[in-house]
Every structure is written in C-alpha cells, then in structure tokens.
Amino acid sequence: MASLNSFAVLEWIRKMQDEDHIDVLRELMQLIAQFIVDAEATEKIGAERYERTESRVTQRNGSRSRTWDTRLGTVELKIPKLRQGSFFPSLLEPRRRAEQALAAVIQEAYVKGVSTRKVDDLVRALGLEGISKSEVSRLCQQMDETVQQFKERPLEHEYPYVWLDATFPKVREGGRVQSMALVIAIGVTDTGEREVLGFDVGTSEDGAFWTDFLRSLKVRGLRGVRLVVSDAHAGLRQAIAEVLTGATWQRCKVHALRNVLSQVPKKEQAMVASILRTIFAQSSQEAAREQLRRVVKELKGRFPKAMEILSDAEDDVLAFMALPFEHWRQICSTNPLERLNREMRRRMDVVGIFPNREAVLRLAGAILQEQHEEWMVARRYFSLESMAKLKPNQPQLAAAALLHK
Numbered sequence: 001m002a003s004l005n006s007f008a009v010l011e012w013i014r015k016m017q018d019e020d021h022i023d024v025l026r027e028l029m030q031l032i033a034q035f036i037v038d039a040e041a042t043e044k045i046g047a048e049r050y051e052r053t054e055s056r057v058t059q060r061n062g063s064r065s066r067t068w069d070t071r072l073g074t075v076e077l078k079i080p081k082l083r084q085g086s087f088f089p090s091l092l093e094p095r096r097r098a099e100q101a102l103a104a105v106i107q108e109a110y111v112k113g114v115s116t117r118k119v120d121d122l123v124r125a126l127g128l129e130g131i132s133k134s135e136v137s138r139l140c141q142q143m144d145e146t147v148q149q150f151k152e153r154p155l156e157h158e159y160p161y162v163w164l165d166a167t168f169p170k171v172r173e174g175g176r177v178q179s180m181a182l183v184i185a186i187g188v189t190d191t192g193e194r195e196v197l198g199f200d201v202g203t204s205e206d207g208a209f210w211t212d213f214l215r216s217l218k219v220r221g222l223r224g225v226r227l228v229v230s231d232a233h234a235g236l237r238q239a240i241a242e243v244l245t246g247a248t249w250q251r252c253k254v255h256a257l258r259n260v261l262s263q264v265p266k267k268e269q270a271m272v273a274s275i276l277r278t279i280f281a282q283s284s285q286e287a288a289r290e291q292l293r294r295v296v297k298e299l300k301g302r303f304p305k306a307m308e309i310l311s312d313a314e315d316d317v318l319a320f321m322a323l324p325f326e327h328w329r330q331i332c333s334t335n336p337l338e339r340l341n342r343e344m345r346r347r348m349d350v351v352g353i354f355p356n357r358e359a360v361l362r363l364a365g366a367i368l369q370e371q372h373e374e375w376m377v378a379r380r381y382f383s384l385e386s387m388a389k390l391k392p393n394q395p396q397l398a399a400a401a402l403l404h405k
Contacts, residue, residue: 026075029075030075030076030077033068033075033077033091034077036089037077037078037079037080037089037091038080040087040089040090040091041060041080041082041089044057044085044087045057045058045060045082046058057085058082058083058084058085059082059083060080060081060082060083061081061082061083062080062081063079063080064079064081065077065078065079066078066079068091068092077089077092143362144362146365146366146369147361147362147365147366147369148365150365150368150369150372151198151199151200151361151365152220153220154220154221155195155197155217155220155221155223156221157190157191157224158189158190158223158224159187159188159189159190159195159197159222159223159224160188160190160225160226160227160387161187161188161226161227161229161331162185162186162187162197162222162225162227162228162229162244163185163186163187163228163229163230163334163336163337164183164184164185164210164228164229164230164236164240164334164337165183165184165230165231165334165338166181166182166183166184166205167181167182167184167341167345167348168180168181168182168205169182169348169351169354170352170353170354171201171353171354171355171356171357171359172353172354172355172356173356173357177353178203180201180202180203180204180357180360181201181202181203181204181205181209182200182201182344182360182364183199183201183202183205183209183213184196184198184337184340184341184344184368185198185213185214185217186336186337186340187222187225188381188382190224190387190390190391191380191387192380192382192383192384192386192387193375193380193381194375194378194381195372195375195376196368196369196371196372196375197217198213198216198217198220199361199364199368200213200216200361201357201360201361201364205235205236207234207235207238207239208235209235210233210235210236210238210239210240211238211239211242211243213239214239214240214243214244215243218243218244225244225246225247226247226248226323226390227247227248227319228240228244228247228248228250229252229320229331229333229334229337230250230251230334231251231252231255231334232251232252232255232256232259232316237249248319248322249319250316250317250319250331250332251313251316251317251319252332252333252334253280253317253320253332253333254333254334254335255333255334256310256313256316256317257273257276259309259313260272260276260309260310260313261273261276261306262306263303263305263306263309264306272299272303272306275295275298275299276295276310278291278295279292279295279318280332283325284321285318285322288318288321289314289318292310292314292318293311293314295307295310296310296311320332323390324389324390326382326386326389327382327386330381330382340368343367343371344364347363347367348363348364351363
C-alpha cells in the first residue's frame, strides 16, 4: 500500500522554514494531492517504486507536469507516465475541449446574471460553483485564442465539394435577446478527407453576411470548388454565384422535396413521395431529367403548385448527378452538415441564451475543432479512386489512386 513519502514531507518542512512568504495551505494541498496521484498510479501499476511483485503490470517511465487550479490557487503536480498504457488521475477530471468551452460559457452566463435555473443546476452538476470570476476570464481567454487560431487557419487543399448551412442560437445583445445566424462551411479535399472550413456569427442570414463569409474563406485559401450544396436561401445563392465563380450549386434534395410535398394534401403525401423517389433512382442525370418531366406531366393536373416547384428545381436538384456516382448519396443534400448542426444545437440548448457573440463562437468553435480533428484521423469520406475521376487529366491523382489500391 502506498505511504506518504517521508523524504517529501521533510522537503516540505524545509521549504516552510526557508521561505517567509509562503502559502502554507496551498503547499500542503500540493503535497497531499501529489500523494493521492502517486497512490492511484501505484494501484494501476500494481507495485510501489522499485518494488518487485507478481501483481505488477507495467513500469513507471518518468513524469509530466500538470497544473491544477484549486480554490487555494494553482498547484503543480507530477503525473507518472507508464511504459505500457496510459494513466491520468481521477482527481483532475479531464475534460474534452468542447466540455471546457461549455463550462466557460455557462460560467460566463452565470457571472453576468443571465443564467436560468436549468443552467444553474448544470453548473452545480459540473462541480463548478467555486470557480472565481478571474478563473472564468482565464479559461475563456485560453479557449478564445485556440478557437481563433482554428477559425483563421489557412486552407491548404483544393475542395471540390462544399456544404453550407446555418443554425440560430439566441444571443443577448444591445439589451435584448435575439436569434443570430451561426453559419458553417464543411468541405471535402481533393484526396477525399472531410474538413471544417469555417464558421461565423452574424445578426441575420442575409446575402451580405454570406458574401463576406465566403470571401473570408477564399482569402484563407478556398479553391477548386466544383459543387456547393445548400438550401435555397436567396441571399446564399446570390453569394455563391458572386464569390465562388465557376462552381455549380446543388439545391439540397431533402429541402426541395419537402417544399414540393408541402403543396400536396397530407393524405396523399406518401404516394407522391414514393413517385418522386423514382427520379433519384435513375442511373444517369439524363434519365433522371426524363423521369422528372414524366412525373410533372403525370401529376400537374392534381397538384399544379407542387409540380411547378419541382419543374423549376430541375437543374438545381439534379446537379449532383453530373459528378461521380460514388459521391451521389453524400452530395445530393446537406445531410452531412445537418448531423453536425444537430449535435451543435444539442449542446447549445444547455446554455439557452448566450451572453454575447464571443460565447457562441467559443462553444461552436470548440465543437467544430473537435469534429475536424476526429475527421483527420478517420477513414476518407471518399476514396482516392473516386476522387481521381474528378480530374481524369491529372496523372498524379490517378497514380495515387492506383497505389492506394
């Protein structure tokens, strides 16, 4: 069983004697906390330092320093490293970046007096009642620097596919609460990996805001865009045409069909939806166009408004079929970004009302950076072979695809 190291105790006593102005309680907290960390490491390893025992499963391999913020101040602990496996003391309760950001947002709201009972209950559940205003400011500043670096990083690849969408958190500004537009862009590189390209917050989802956002992406290096997938927001369409010259716009298939079905009586929507699905079951863009026109001709007598919407959307809703078949399922709608938005909204709902725009960017940026890093180590979204079909005249891509096989 681990015991309090007498040498460490003697060192602590000498330190107390040698220094006049020392925080005794903080130093004592550090001594005891280090003992707890070492005891937990001993239990995981199955042996004390230099002890020979059959229960030992690995060996110590030095240590790394870790600061621990307490009510008595910041103390420095040494966390043992292991030769096999990993160790992190339960005392420090590690949090992922987004969870740290969530804690910072909640605390900032709490300190500024805009919290609700729900937020207050969550603060207590996280064990954060004792964090001071200065600690909140330090945590927020640290998160802001990390998020800002991620938000402004250079975009180093070509991005043939880009998805754009917005969600609307509630933000307190100018003495009132209003819904603001949090816009997000994700893309796929020319080698098939997904990335979070950018995000920003504005007072409304108008054309000017979208234009500024897309221009900021281009300044950071966005290039090579073949297809942009979004809903049919007029301001966004205008911004895409103005900034991403040469890119084709794909109207989200899910949103388009939803608009069509909204003009059909509810009792007949299931029937019409099954007919509409036959359009997208075709094996080529030309066949899909012919099927769409047949459907319009067949149903326009019963549902004239719905078929007018469908006919007007023909070019935009079938644009994805001009690209490799292997990509059709993912590039026909904004679903890849919708899933990310749902996770964003789930975590933002915990906060309820954000105290300012910076708090929105802090939490959103942390969540998006986590997702970006998970995508970096995940399997490719599209294979090299299928991405090579976008540029058949570039032999280096084709050679990379063959090598990957």
